[in-house]
Amino acid sequence: MLQLSGAGKRFGTKLLFEEADWLITANERTALVGANGTGKSTLMKVLAGVESVGGLDYGTLQRTRGMTIGYLPQDGLALSGRSVFDECLSVFDGLIAMEKEMETLTVALSELDHTSSEYAAAADRYSHIDAQFRAHDGYALDAQVGTVLTGLGFSKTDWTRQTEEFSGGWQMRIALAKLLLQKPSLLLLDEPTNHLDIEARDWLEGYLKTYPNGYILISHDRYFLDVTVDKIVELWNKRINVYHGNYEKYLSQKAERMAQLQAAYKNQKEHIEHLEAFISRFRYQATKAKQVQSRIKELEKIERIEIPEEEPVIHFTFPQPPPSGRTVVEVSGLSKSFGPKQVLNDVSFTIDRGDRIALVGVNGAGKSTLVKLLSGDDTPTSGVLKLGHNVLADYFAQDQYKVLDPDARMLDDISKTALKVPEAELRGLLGCFLFSGDDVFKRLGVLSGGERNRYALAKILVSPANFLLLDEPTNHLDLRAKDVLLEAIQNFTGTVIFVSHDRYFIDRIATRVFEVADGKVHVFPGGYEDYLWRKEGGAAELAAATAAAAKVPVVVAAPVVVPEPVATPEPAKKRVNPIKLKQMQERLAAVEEEMPQLEAAISETETALGNFVSAEETTRLSGVLEGLRQMQSSLTEEWEGLMLELEEA
Incomplete structure (x- = not known):
């Protein structure tokens, strides 16, 4: 759909990137990342064809004929003269013109002679336009606009307000709404979440997941990138580096690449030092002249690996304040x-x-x-x-x-x-x-x-x-x-x-x-x-499940009959009959032995259920599993009760 080949761009005297190759496909879902000042926004403007930036200083940028690009800058957009709803509806001017033509044709068809050639031409034209109008969901334009505006946080009372009444952040939301409604072949969004609250951001995440075309994002929101992209393009060391996966995977892949690069740099450095040492040692010995020249040529052909200076990682700790009350x-x-x-x-x-x-x-x-x-x-x-x-x-x-x-x-x-x-x-x-x-x-x-x-x-x-x-x-x-x-x-x-x-x-x-x-x-x-x-x-589902579980008949594995506790005159300290204490301890040990055996039986039954044999066998195993789970619930309840009584004792 769009291809960069050997591309380079300067900003003044600073080289932003060079020898950049990037094939952007129709289903692109990519994040453009890199340190501040590396040229992310400039590259985005180059892709968008923004005139103020101009094209590439060298290399080529090829676009597929007929593709459309929608670009949202970080800020600087100002809209005025229309209501919010009408401003968004304006992206469908072509469809609205079709609708008006269909209305005109409807009037003409009602007045023309049904047997005339003019009637046939008008009917053909109406049929053609109506097919296009339906294909673009033209009969639901208002609903489309309303859905996007609501998702981006505009209330219905905002729809009729003039766009110039809104602050810069809300103006950017209107611009984003227009782009989403246009559905261009490629969306270029530079920090689209800057002016969104969490609810609007969550809605945008869901919208992009179902977006029918490609998009490229610049964002400083990790979670947003993790759930919306499947490829990362990084501007680093004046080159474009491609990573497949979301942002979390990019971080681990980059660490691996950096380790490989450092290892290659170390090996190359040792090899160069070895060559230079040989040349220095035998440069003036006639018997070694051929070997020296060979190594000099080898040294000249080596393409030196460069490791750019990384920004230092800062670990800052607050000076700890005096403690407050609880x-x-x-x-x-x-x-x-x-x-x-x-x-x-x-x-x-x-x-x-x-x-x-x-x-x-x-x-x-x-x-x-x-x-x-x-x-x-x-x-x-x-x-x-x-x-x-x-x-x-x-x-x-x-x-x-x-x-x-x-x-x-x-x-x-x-x-x-x-x-x-x-x-x-x-x-x-x-x-x-x-x-x-x-x-x-x-x-x-x-x-x-x-x-x-x-x-x-x-x-x-x-x-x-x-x-x-x-x-x-x-x-x-x-x-x-x-x-x-x-x-x-x-x-x-x-x-x-x-x-x-x-x-x-x-x-x-x-x-x-x-x-x-x-x-x-x-x-x-x-x-x-x-x-x-x-x-x-x-929480409601969990409470309902807990309440339902409490009503399940409990099968007690081995009830214990114990004598009544001996009354004690000390209310602050509970005394327990030594015979009962020993019985509880023995029962606790027995329960703790039974529980892992029961868990193993449940696991085996669940595995057996996963392998279908027959409907009758599935029914039988389901009954067995339900009984085992009831026994597990009973044992767990008994274990908790025994532990509590022993702690009190």
Whole structure:
């Protein structure tokens, strides 16, 4: 469908890539990855044919005739003049024109003589257009637009609003919706998840899995890449390297390739040193002249293996804060309104020391409002919010850059915050957040909003309080910076509550999930996967299964008759008849011997059921298996009861 051959591209004097070969097929599902500055976005623009970038400096780019390309840049798109729905519907202008022509033809057919040649021509034209219209699902255009807009987080009231009323992030969502509705032969999406919440991101994952054509993605969201692509193209060492599999497989394959490259480099280096030593030793001996010349020619023909300098892996650890009390926050009957709009209503929960809580919910549900209330940056309309003993809170807002001193130099500013951290370590940390070289001497006022937010996050890392409130800290971060932040939070001994739309980040950190929805906060124990399982009905299914199992008749393997316990005047200490104690111990040992035998019998029966012999045999084995499982349930219950009684004794 599209092919790069021997391609090269420069950005000013910097060579981004050279000798690049890449065959892009019709069913391409690929992620384009690489370090910042390697040229990923530039390569994407070259593929898209964006005029501002121009073509290749050398090499060729061939496209299949008739293919269509849809390109979504990182930002910079602005739409105006139409409602959201009409803007998205505009991608079907060709089909809408067909529909209008069919209406005109319908009128003409009703007026023309059925026996005339004009009628026959109009009927043929109508039949041809109608077939095309149906093939493109033209009778369901409104439904297509509604499905995509809803999936990307637009409410029905948003559909009639003018596009210019929306912020830059929502403008990018509209642009993405238009591309998805167009269904070009090749989708080129540069950071499509930057402006999406988790719900919209999950919807996009599902949409791409069923997308009928090919797509190439640039993304810093590991989970998103793992579930949407089956090939990774990496820009590394000014070359294109192809890996088959998702992002997780790419990481392991790259490590293997790097080990092979280093081994080959070591072998080649030893061989070159051996040749050079021979040449140096026998250069001036006439009897060895032929061998020396042979080795000189061999040395000249060797294509030297180069190992580019890798970015150092930074392992940053929070300076550990003073411990807080066991209870960090108590919230009771908390409500928050903005005029007539009530965002939170009668919310109650407790946060304990060491919790790492992910706040989730659709955009506008009140996540940022709740974080501001917890930080003290805003006050509740009603209710009680009480911080625990020795709790020191620090808050990272989405617009944190606004509180920075614009006249301060970056390295000086962060050094004042972290007096005990060496400058080299501070520069390494800033490098992880994409500030390297002379960038660290820039004044904060000259940085963009995204750059200042990245710096503000790095600044929080060097002097954390014991209660961190982070509102979308992963925005504007690449994979390397996310890893630094993730590792630091994992090793942090304090308490963290955070908002993020990065599934991988949430999966690795969260110990509890607070869902903000309909003015309430719903608390879910466990991580994000547990939250999804419970939301999808897993907890209800488990409870139903447990209740059903409790009603199954229990077959007791060997009931034990024991005498009544001797009454004791000491209520604080339970005494047990020695005869009963011995009987319980013997029975416990017997049960522990029976359980593995029963498990083996269940396993053998399950294996036998897997090999079909006859319907009668299958029925018999099913009955045997059910009886064995009932015995296992009975034994397990008996074992737990015996253990409990023995512990009390």
